[in-house]
Amino acid sequence: MALKYYQLDAAQVLAQLHTQKTGLSQTEAATRLQATGPNKLSDHKQTSLLTKFILQFKDLMIIILMIAAFVALLAGEGSDAIIIFLVIILNAVFGVFQEAKAENAIAALQKMTTPRSRVLRDQTVQVIDSEDLVPGDVVLLEAGDIIPADVYFLEANALKVEEAALTGESVPVEKQASPLPAKDIPLAEQTNLGFMNTNVTYGTAQAVVVETGMATQVGQIAKMLTEVDQTVTPLQKNISHLSKVLSVLILVIAAFIFAFGTLTGRESPLDMLLTAISLAVAAIPEGLPAIVTITLALGTQKMAKKHALIRKLPAVETLGATQIIASDKTGTLTQNKMTVEQFYTDGQLKPAAQLKFQADSKLALAMLLANDSQQTPTGLVGDPTETALIQHFLGQTGFDWDKVCAAYPRTASLPFDSDRKLMSVQTGELLLTKGAPDELLRRANFIEEAGQVTPLTKAKRQELAKVNKQLADQALRVLGFAYKKLAPADQLNLEAEQDLIFVGLIGMIDPERPEVKAAVAEAKQAGIRPLMITGDHMDTARAIAIR
Missing domain, CATH: 3.40.1110.10 (Calcium-transporting ATPase, cytoplasmic domain N)
Structure with a gap:
């Protein structure tokens, strides 16, 4: 949120949002909904399976293999051409399958939003779809509710909110209905604000909606998850470099053979062209993409059995270059269950x-x-x-x-x-x-x-x-x-x-997960330095680390 609502008192927040403690009218809410859009995580523009399949062929090595397959076909080497095409298609199918599987898992984040909310509209309590909430709406909350948007608490009666999924704090946060004077306060300490998809565990509250949809804190996380990471992995860099070197060497050698044979008159230009093409096809390591793809796919499937989500196949290889693992404590190293x-x-x-x-x-x-x-x-x-x-x-x-x-x-x-x-x-x-x-x-x-x-x-x-x-x-x-x-x-x-x-x-x-001790020991044995990130007290973190 660009505006630091936690610094304001209730009157200032209501004035900023052009609303009042009795809520909005239905007419005003409908107008605002048209302007802000529904209160939900926006749908990531899905790439069709056909597009995903086509994008698998943009790698330089794959392009070279396709050229080699066409040349082999023209040269009458039909069996070689078929094998190369099968390798290319197998590579593309594995890539599409893994990427689609990962995107389906990421899309599950959109299903977390609570479906209904109690809100004051036209000075009466109404139950509406959470997607219809707009900034300025006044919502009523009680123990067991999921906060449907980012809100400022106008009233908080013995209110506690469990924010572990957002801030990593395993203990529910006590909330208040008063301004916080500090200029910059971490998310976990903004005690007069509630955040979308966190849980009310105790007490009751009346709150005004300040942000909805993708403008919320969880919306910003969803946005980061849906952004495509264009970082090139070490394996991709090495294969790209190898492809360029091989391409240059093969072309130079083929050109030299063609020129040498033609100039010395040992064979006709057509025979020398076919000889040079055959040499180029034979020199291309068409088995390399298949070996790399199958190896990465096996690694991906093995990690999937351990509930690790891999979006891109080359990311598996990148893990081999890992030197430091920084892990959140609550819910990752621990069970997030007192x-x-x-x-x-x-x-x-x-x-x-x-x-x-x-x-x-x-x-x-x-x-x-x-x-x-x-x-x-x-x-x-x-x-x-x-x-x-x-x-x-x-x-x-x-x-x-x-x-x-x-x-x-x-x-x-x-x-x-x-x-x-x-x-x-x-x-x-x-x-x-x-x-x-x-x-x-x-x-x-x-x-x-x-x-x-x-x-x-x-x-x-x-x-x-x-x-x-x-x-x-x-x-x-x-x-x-x-x-x-x-x-x-x-x-x-x-x-x-x-x-x-x-x-x-x-x-x-909040006890540690049973598998954590062995995982940390294995990481250290592999030369990886594990770090624990937490907002808990130092003694709590030390006790978990020792255990």
Whole structure:
């Protein structure tokens, strides 16, 4: 976006877009749609299969082979001509097949756009096709929604957006509805903006559309993907050089043979011409393009089985010249899925796999119920941290999340916010709280261990602080859990988050992919230097690198 909307406040953004908080009228929206076009990634101009096939013959070596085939045919060498033509056609077919396959995969990016959006039109909430959104439209968002365009948040209520696909941040970003004064802010830190095709994992928002279609951040990525890279690979350079050298040598030698034989009178000019042509045909390495094409095609197919997409056959050879591999961390080196790694409860720190819960455990209830994840037909929806807590229990045989939720219905809640760093829910006379361990311990005066509640002593606080640091030093994201029994007349409010009973800590991380360690070792053995690129904290990156 040329205009840095993140520097403006809501009134300035609305004025810049000539709209208002109640949205556009249908008439104005239709006019803008005519001017800006639909809110979708523009279709890349597809080259027909015939054109792709013809373009395969522009290589100099292929041109020389075609000339040689025609000459061989004229000279009566029909079998040689047929073999050369088959080699040329085989080369073209392999090239067309691979390029078409890659373009189909790239085109899949266009299917990511959410199909419908809730928008304010004529001061009423309407559900429209996302393609019909225009700059100035006001959209309504909630947990589970995909942001349909680049937007500026007019209101943000405990809003978190998962932007890993765009920025590489594995943890959802807390969003706000206020201007950012800095002049130049990285994309990942533009917290008052939302970007097309990122996911709302928590909270609700009202936002105004600032960019649509190819003008969005994901649109710029799509544009880069569809641009044809004209870079010549080392193999192409070498073959081109070899073709030129061979062409010159063959022509010089053929001309010399023709001139020498004609001038010395040993043969007639016609016989010497046929001799020179035969020599030229024999000197051309017609098997070279076939060998190169088949070798590259086999390499491409082998990589395709490992889910690596190759658009052009010569790109396979270019990988052989690789000296440095720079890889994004989130979703590439890691699984982009938060996972529970360790627990601290009952005075013991244990791996997650070793700890089993009873359904009425206060720690289990806090993890399950102080949680806004939702079960949908397609799976869990919500903040990745919260869904990871549910997934841990779903992995335990016989554990029924729905049954626990039915037995302990939520009667009130205090959403997480960045100031207190806590979330609390009330179920009957039970208050359950989760959040940052340091904030939680400030409000806790008791601790439950082995079913017994005792005062939280200074020594025990120091022990908990030590465990918290130990987990954090392993680059784990640490959450604390506590509970409290309320009196029948008590109401859930901020004052209720005092005198809590501490029950445990958990450490979570976005784990590395199982195949990464072997891949990095293999790259190093091949003399390639692997680099990890991430926006995460240095300690987190170091922990992933060490693992």
